[in-house]
Amino acid sequence: MTPGPGFYARRLAQAGAVLAPMAGYSDAPMRQLAAEQGALWTVSEMISSRGLVLGGESEKLTLGRPYPGEQGRVVQLFGAEPDILAQAVGRAEAWFAPAALDLNMGCPVPKVKGRGGACLLQTPEVAYDLVRAMRAATPLDVSAKIRLGWDADRSVEVAQGLAAAGVSLITVHGRTSAQRYTGEADWDAIARVAASVAVPVVGSGDVRSAPQARARRKAGVAAVMIGRGAVGNPWLFRALATGEDTRPDxxxxxxxxxxxxxxxxxxxxxxxxxxxxxxxxxxxxxxxxxxxxxxxxxxxxxxxxxxxxxxxAPLWQGPPHPAPRPGPPPAEHEEHVALSAP
Known part of the structure; x- marks a missing residue:
């Protein structure tokens, strides 16, 4: 059954961290491993709203398709047209049964220029219209993931506008779009956002260990989102959910x-x-x-x-693996932009 509103509030009442959306990484297998280890929720690789509505995509699109029994997965969309995004929300909800919908306002890759992502930080009023269109199209929670700004910090202004437009949660990556992934994430700026809005704020950027994540919670965020630090380390979510930091052998x-x-x-x-x-x-x-x-x-x-x-073989010894049952082939027209975590 499709979840209703209040998903973020329910999950944030628990201890733990969130798996970031990472194109080419946070696919169904990685989400499954993170969820099994106690991630509060996971976020899909970003999906083009135009691809869902105009590009001939279907429920077989692997970017959105859940693994069997998947729950607690947020579907992230990118786009810049309210009517297209509203239709994409409807299709994503019908095809992929997400727990919530997220608007990508953080992808800095040039090939998405003019189609959404971090470009929306230059025209935040467009983003507010997008959020309102998404909210009108679904009863599910709608959130947004932003950077601090395009080339300067406008994060408090943008976050306050998003809150007024009706988002249930805001995730902030502590860099501008111009910085891409250079330098260090500015958690002081994230803390200012968290203090400026009534909706929960999730902080993101340069979290690679459980002690780091716990220290970042002191910025006043409701939770920490982990991207590159979780690749090859799903146990990071277990540590933050349980307080047990023992690393597997x-x-x-x-x-x-x-x-x-x-x-x-x-x-x-x-x-x-x-x-x-x-x-x-x-x-x-x-x-x-x-x-x-x-x-x-x-x-x-x-x-x-x-x-x-x-x-x-030098590290793993045991009986042969059972042959996996092949899943369906990928959709023929699937659009996948290879990115790092936005």
């Missing part, structure tokens, strides 16, 4: 890396060549085992599940 981390590959194959199925490929995980798997650099060369060259097993 290399054997458990190797087993989880293998399971990530198994989930990948089961979710995506065969590629266009008919292969059960794990090539997209080349950038991920070695991050489970940063203390074993001798495995990196093999892990960044894997093609199949068997390659992953062989690469991890």
């Amino acid at each position: 290399a054997r458990e981390r190797a087993r989880t890396a293998l399971r990530h590959a198994q989930l990948h194959v089961a979710f995506y199925g065969a590629d266009r060549f008919g292969l059960l490929s794990v090539r997209p995980l080349r950038k991920v798997l070695h991050q489970y085992l940063p203390d074993h650099p001798e495995l990196r060369e093999a892990l960044v060259q894997v093609n199949t599940l068997e390659d992953v097993e062989r690469a991890l």
